[in-house]
Amino acid sequence: MIKTTIFTKRLLIGVLSTVSFFAHSAENIELPSTLAMTAYGTGSAGYTQMVSIGNLLKNEYGTSVRILPGENDVSRMTPLRMGRVPLCACGIASYYGSEGVLLFADPQWGPQSIRLISTSTASFGLGVAVAGDINVKTPADLKGKRVAYIRGDDALNIGTEAFLAFGGLTWDDVERVEFPGYGRSFEGIVANQVDAAFTMSVAPPAQQLSASPRGIVWPELDPENKKGWQRLQTVAPYFQPHKVTSAAGENYGKDSPWIGATYPYPILVGNESLDDKTARNLVRVLIEDHDKYKDAAPGNAGYSLENQNMQWVIPYHDAVVEYYKEIGHWTDAMQAHQDGLVKRQGLLKTTWESFMGSNPPEGEDAFRSGWMEARAKALEAEGMEAVFR
Known part of the structure; x- marks a missing residue:
């Protein structure tokens, strides 16, 4: 586990x-x-x-x-x-x-x-960058705001979901705005079509947002907020608390780090x-x-x-x-x-072999659904968290 x-x-x-x-x-x-x-x-x-x-x-x-x-x-x-x-x-x-x-x-x-x-x-972090003109200080403040969802990019969307979870939110608590790609999502923030998107703290799109009239804010993830971190890591266990000293925005640096996250x-x-x-x-x-x-x-x-x-x-x-x-x-x-x-890896491997040998359902969606169900059952039977469903 x-x-x-x-x-x-x-x-x-x-x-x-x-x-x-x-x-x-x-x-x-x-x-x-x-x-x-x-x-x-x-x-x-x-x-x-x-x-x-x-x-x-x-x-x-x-x-x-x-x-x-x-x-x-x-x-x-x-x-x-x-x-x-x-x-x-x-x-x-x-x-x-x-x-x-x-x-x-x-x-x-x-x-x-x-x-x-x-x-x-290193000194950078990963998280949800937010336009600086909508008064967001923590992930909980994203409630009701417009948040980018990137079609076909699981890593970015799960990262966003994890940050929302820290604030006790889900996608249902925000206005989900879909974009065809990562770069477009930040163009959308600058153009006031959306308010927040997931990125690396030193990435060029974050720097561009920082230089725009809207500015940039990185919502704080208080390391003492144990329930918040538990919710975040239930969605994405690979994140860890981090004092980010390299982040886009004039308010961040070695003397004033973003109290955020990274992996x-x-x-x-x-x-x-x-x-x-x-x-x-x-x-x-x-x-x-x-x-x-x-x-x-x-x-x-x-x-x-x-x-x-x-x-x-x-x-x-x-x-x-x-x-x-x-x-x-x-x-x-x-x-x-x-x-x-x-x-855990050994259990997943034997479960996969058993699933593949059991005439799994055809079709992409049916196959994935069947595997994810078999995977979750096997892990939970051994007292391990499924994490993904």
């Missing part, structure tokens, strides 16, 4: 004792001569970060990194599923894949045995079958050589040891777990959480 702590403690067990271990380049690194991965499109933060890490791997260890940019979740995840690349610098779709939901509730997909290598949790981006994952040597040596480089690449691209600071959430929603690769044990950065609570996530 996923037990997402409302106030995530990134435990730094034994860090002081390992400072000298991280003082120089990682030693005895063994990586393939070529390492391929998928990532977001060129120009994205994720792609830029992978290029900077690729430069480090080439210059320090002779490993050439081949990055395949993908413009959507399918194009990023398919090469990983097919075994064409060992890694994906993905977004939150990696979590949806491990759960077998949304676009993965499809005969060609199902739950994926994905394992976490590392994540970046990691990018999320570097491989399949469970990724060989131990690659997984272990890659995480070693990311942690031990962090000073060498942390300033090479925006967001790279988020790969540091202290920015790793050790009890998140995707299980770590076994070799990564062993590495953290060796450096004293692993606890019994972390192991219990890891075991629960691995058990």
Whole structure:
């Protein structure tokens, strides 16, 4: 069962004792001569970060990194599923894949045995950006306001739903305004066709809204509001409280952060079958050589040891777990959480196999409905939250 702590403690067990271990380049690194991965499109933060890490791997260890940019979740995840690349610098779709939901509730997909290598949790946040001229201070203030719904973009819409839930609201409590794409939704805010839309706090559309006559506000998510956070994480358990020091708007910065939320981006994952040597040596480089690449691209600071959430929603690769044990950065609570996530993935996999072998209904909607029902029953029978229905 996923037990997402409302106030995530990134435990730094034994860090002081390992400072000298991280003082120089990682030693005895063994990586393939070529390492391929998928990532977001060129120009994205994720792609830029992978290029900077690729430069480090080439210059320090002779490993050439081949990055395949993908413009959507399918194009990023398919090469990983097919075994064409060992890694994906993905977004939150990696979590949806491990759960077998949304676009993965499809005969060609199902739950994926994905394992976490590392994540970046940097100074930015993710949440609902609101026009600054409608007097919204918290998610509860969105009641009756016009909120963007993006056709075909589950991640953005679930993020919006989660923020509404924090304020005790649902889509029924707001005026839902549909848009064909993410960019159009922010054009709609500027044009006063809608009041709020989900985005990254430093994204260009948020900056454009900030510079418009309407301005921008980021509704506060009080970390002491336990019921609010419980409601939010029931919808989207991958969010965590965050003091956001990089956000569009003149009222936000290091001295006046947005008390909001975030989840990691990018999320570097491989399949469970990724060989131990690659997984272990890659995480070693990311942690031990962090000073060498942390300033090479925006967001790279988020790969540091202290920015790793050790009890998140995707299980770590076994070799990564062993590495953290060796450096004293692993606890019994972390192991219990890891075991629960691995058990969950195993249950989802066997449930999928059983469902697919039971002559599942034809038709996209009927198939998805049947799978989601079977999935929820199996999880709840083991005392685990279904999260998605």
